[in-house]
Amino acid sequence: MDSAEYERKIAARFATFDQDGSGYIDREDFSTAARAVLAEFGTTARSDKGQAVFNGAEAFWQGMAGIADVDGDQRVSREEFVTGAAKRLRDSPDRFAEIARPFLSAVIAVADEDGAGATPAAATRVLRVLGTPTELADQVAAVLDADGDGRISEDEILAAFAGYCGVDPDA
Numbered sequence: 001m002d003s004a005e006y007e008r009k010i011a012a013r014f015a016t017f018d019q020d021g022s023g024y025i026d027r028e029d030f031s032t033a034a035r036a037v038l039a040e041f042g043t044t045a046r047s048d049k050g051q052a053v054f055n056g057a058e059a060f061w062q063g064m065a066g067i068a069d070v071d072g073d074q075r076v077s078r079e080e081f082v083t084g085a086a087k088r089l090r091d092s093p094d095r096f097a098e099i100a101r102p103f104l105s106a107v108i109a110v111a112d113e114d115g116a117g118a119t120p121a122a123a124t125r126v127l128r129v130l131g132t133p134t135e136l137a138d139q140v141a142a143v144l145d146a147d148g149d150g151r152i153s154e155d156e157i158l159a160a161f162a163g164y165c166g167v168d169p170d171a
Contacts, residue, residue: 063099
């Protein structure tokens with residue numbers, strides 16, 4: 001993948017994180033994502049699962065800001081994301097997935113409605129409320145169940161997230 005194509009894909013990743021379309025990624029984008037997931041599954045913010053989602057979102061924001069907020073203004077511009085985060089994501093997508101682990105783990109727990117693990121259908125719901133178009137959400141959710149057991153594990157979601165954020169050409 002050439003440099004221009006890579007930067008285009010990274011810019012698209014930026015749009016995924018910029019939940020409110022403000023042109024910046026900030027703490028509120030992560031809180032918005034947390035609230036959307038909780039509302040989709042009827043989970044209250046004060047519940048243990050709700051608190052885990054908000055705590056995970058905060059940890060994810062702190063990790064994002066730590067690698068990308070170059071000017072320290074508590075928000076990540078598209079330029080900071082493309083130039084600062086892109087290199088770090090390309091060099092170490094697994095590290096970025098680890099930053100996201102608390103949030104992703106908590107979201108999986110909320111989406112696990114029967115105690116047997118999150119299903120691809122639940123993953124589709126999560127992806128949709130986070131702004132993924134329905135058709136794409138269906139496709140992505142089907143691929144997340146890498147072992148085909150009908151459930152999405154934390155390891156499967158982390159591997160997929162690392163590929164997506166590391167801009168795997170197929171992700």
